[in-house]
Amino acid sequence: MSGSFSYASFSPRDDRPGGWSVGQSSGELSPMWKDEIIAYIPTQISDPVTLSSFPDKADLARRLRRFAWLPAPWEPGGSADTGVFFASSPAGQDASGRPGNVFTYALVSDAGELPQHHAVKLMFSRSVPAPYGKRKVDDAVLPELGPGFSGAEPSPLTDDVLDAFLAGAPAESAGGAASLPVECSRVTAPTGSTSRQEVLGALVELVMNGRQVVFLTDPAEGPLWVAALARVLPETLPGDRSFTWSTYERATGVAEVLKLGTSLVIMPPGDREKLPENTAAVLVDPGTPLPAGDTVAPAAAPVATPASDTAGAWGSAFGAVPAESARQPGATPANPFASAPTEPDAPTAAPESAPSREPEPATAPTRADGIHPAIVRLRKDDEDFIRTARINSWDVHVNGQPPYAEDWNNWKGKDLDNYRTYLLLDPATELGWTARIRVLALLSYGYIPPAGKTPRRTSLNEWAMTALAPRTTGELIADTVEFSVRHGFDDEKEPDLSLIGDPTLLAMAQEVFRRRTDLKPVKPRPAQRQAAPVQQMPPTQQQVPPQFPRANDPYARQSQYFPPQSGPAGPSSFGWNRR
Structure with missing residues (x-):
């Protein structure tokens, strides 16, 4: 194992400042790697269920948690073989009394372990710390795990639990609520006409065909869907890809996680309207018709014909709409400014009036007075x-x-x-x-x-x-x-x-x-130590400077050298010090 660390809003201690920071660390993780991992750690989890002032063990077990298994962000896309496991949970108030603290345990695997499904076994494992309350957060201890995350206590997501979930649990016909562990007690029975087995089949087909998927479902179900998928997927997917996933992302963070090549991202259905239409992934909503396995994800933005190698990229700002185009699977998301917009194809049926390049009034965004469409070259x-x-x-x-x-x-x-x-x-x-x-x-x-x-x-x-x-x-x-x-x-x-x-x-x-x-509270720069006072020499020991040279002395007009003065650097030409 390369290493692990915890991240949360901690109380100040001798070895660390208060606020959001790294807590305990183990292994061989460089500060640069930690910084890159922290970029994917959530600092808030919006749990619709509020805990009581004195939660018991069952209340804490039912917390909405975010698990993720992502490629190491410092490895090149497509060739990553190191994985990072994240386990984040609401942690109550921090040392300052601010509610909404989130404790995250981040674990970096050995090289070559990304394709393996060991991370699935860590979801809800008692070996993974999930403290609640500022004292528990400050005192949280990292587990010592071996290669393949061996030594961890088993996950409650057993085969029997997954079978019951896919059959419709907690519906009575699938064994009722007792068929699911307490960690999954917030899961509700399916209400649509599509069974969970059918949804699982669609997800398997999409992932096997190399599609990135944004799955719209209650994040409380997220770990169950991930475990069910991992149980039926091979360790190495076609194209030497690995099954990577996140059980909880908000709309604003989906794009960053997808950039890593993540196979499956689970997002609350309520965030659908906030997700950009050009998100480069296939959206799966169990309440709507399921997409086929060969469905192509939408491009990050539609493009027309490719521009020449020497042409600059052209785009339209404030209103112009580029032509539609499908992106090939696995390709880099298209760029809305990769080519000049072209006229749309002629319609097959003659409309009452010629098509207009202007957006329809019902969908055209309102602009402030004086704002006009513009052409920008990038x-x-x-x-x-x-x-x-x-x-x-x-x-x-x-x-x-x-x-x-x-x-x-x-x-x-x-x-x-x-x-x-x-x-x-x-x-x-x-x-x-x-x-x-x-x-x-x-x-x-x-x-x-x-x-x-x-x-x-x-x-x-x-x-x-x-x-x-x-x-x-x-x-x-x-x-x-x-x-x-x-x-x-x-x-x-x-x-x-x-x-x-x-x-x-x-x-x-x-x-x-x-x-x-x-x-992240303000962290004032540490005050610099003041220099020791200059020791004054007695008048009798002071050296008397030599007489100034005569005016006709050939060296009288030569510039004198003044040594540089100590102190802070002066402002730059822009009015502030170099950062």
């Missing part, structure tokens, strides 16, 4: 930067900071467009929305691009951050908080936001800072 480097660059690289690109992070090595020498061009992209598209999340995250830290010639102003087109229809400022704030908690900087103090002139944008940046620091 190169592939720009698209890759928007999607994958880390926040410190965005800081370098937006604020002109000297490169200070290794991630910038991926972008130096690339012909990147100005960040303000990115903000002209339609906020209803993946790229336009992602760019706004990154920029708002920077603003919330006080990393604001100043105007070159106008003091106390920003070079940012502030309207582009607030003209979000059909999306809302509330959605942008929520998505930015989630991104910056996982991928952002540590807050050392309240940021200076005085350069922001738009009151709405100022309130958005302040709200992101407030929500983020509720989850």
